[in-house]
Amino acid sequence: MRLIFAGTPEAAVPSLEALAASGHEVVRVVTRPPALVGRKRVLTVSPIEAAAEALGLPVLRAARLGAAETAELTALQADLAVIVAYGVLVAEPLLSAPRLGWINLHFSLLPRWRGAAPVQRTIIAGDRTTGVDVFRLEAGLDTGPVLASEPVAIGALETAGNLLARLAATGARVLVDVVDGLAEGTAVATPQQGEPTLAPKLVLADGRLDWAEPAEAVFARIRGCTPEPGAWTTVGDRRLKVLEAAPARETAPLASGAVALDGGRVLAGCGGDGAIELVRVQPEGRAAMPADAWLRGAGPDVVLG
Structure with a gap:
């Protein structure tokens, strides 16, 4: 054809x-x-x-x-x-x-x-x-x-x-x-069945992480917004892109948005006492870097907004 x-x-x-x-x-x-x-x-x-x-x-x-x-x-x-x-x-x-x-x-x-x-x-x-x-x-x-x-x-x-x-x-x-x-001439079309859901284009705001959500939801948003529009949070008035993360299991309770170093892992607290591991991040105006390198420069009392 x-x-x-x-x-x-x-x-x-x-x-x-x-x-x-x-x-x-x-x-x-x-x-x-x-x-x-x-x-x-x-x-x-x-x-x-x-x-x-x-x-x-x-x-x-x-x-x-x-x-x-x-x-x-x-x-x-x-x-x-x-x-x-x-x-x-x-x-x-x-x-x-x-x-x-x-x-x-x-x-x-x-x-x-x-x-x-x-x-x-x-x-x-x-x-x-x-x-x-x-x-x-x-x-x-x-x-x-x-x-x-x-x-x-x-x-x-x-x-x-x-x-x-x-x-x-x-x-x-x-x-x-x-x-x-x-x-x-063998193709057959079948009407769609079920309740529709809509998937509008994502904008930058869709990538903002809400640390009060459960860890599973936060991790899903990071994955869904990678690579575009990108997942991000704030440290003070500066944006921090979360380029790569991982589930974090067997962790001590951590307040939502709090950051802690645990056996080499950089953990970020989520709702319900859950946490995710930050693997690679990009501070505003700087190059991408491992999360532990970022945390060493940011200091021990970082809170994600």
Whole structure:
């Protein structure tokens, strides 16, 4: 089949590469325009554009799909359009332009965690299982019937970044199977079942740690906000990023927000007499460092806010 592929971040790259290696023809890759990246704000093409160029595929940069973009994509007479984390709304008449419409690879088991940040939200919520769904794109937010689904267990120590990489690889395989099934006329879509939950994009404030919460919830938020938007707390009026943490067991009671050195471990107190271990941190305006090195410089009476 003739395919249009729309995507932007690194998580979409395995899907593009898998489709390019399949028996189908990717006639256009649609992605968001270059963005300013990193502390030096370097204008950088999206990971999907870089991958498309490496594969020799033509690219359309589009921050929105207006009349001009709709006309260009419609003229391609594609059989199917595939979207993976593109970040731009697809509306009519473009939604109906490909012969078989649009399908979307989503990194959760719908209808749980509809929206932009399903991987982060599922970890923060303490879910033990997530997965990938391929569904037919509709005008509603991730509401279309599901063509294929595969559950994935969430590791107890897994961050959002680690989990997303695993889901991207799994999803690429499932996506190609669905595209093959649509080409053969064997794919069947099933309406979503269950109570929907929403996964809006995380903002910086979502990464702030509340030390009055139980240790399990604090650790889940750290994992869910790593690497983006980043977990953080405060020491006085200065921000402290928590880059890496670990569960802490067999610890003496520690007040919420209190910090103590215990046998080489840097422990931070949480609600219910629990604690987590701080492994690697980054004080405001400084480089990342081991937590014990930070604590030696910060002094023995540190309180996390």
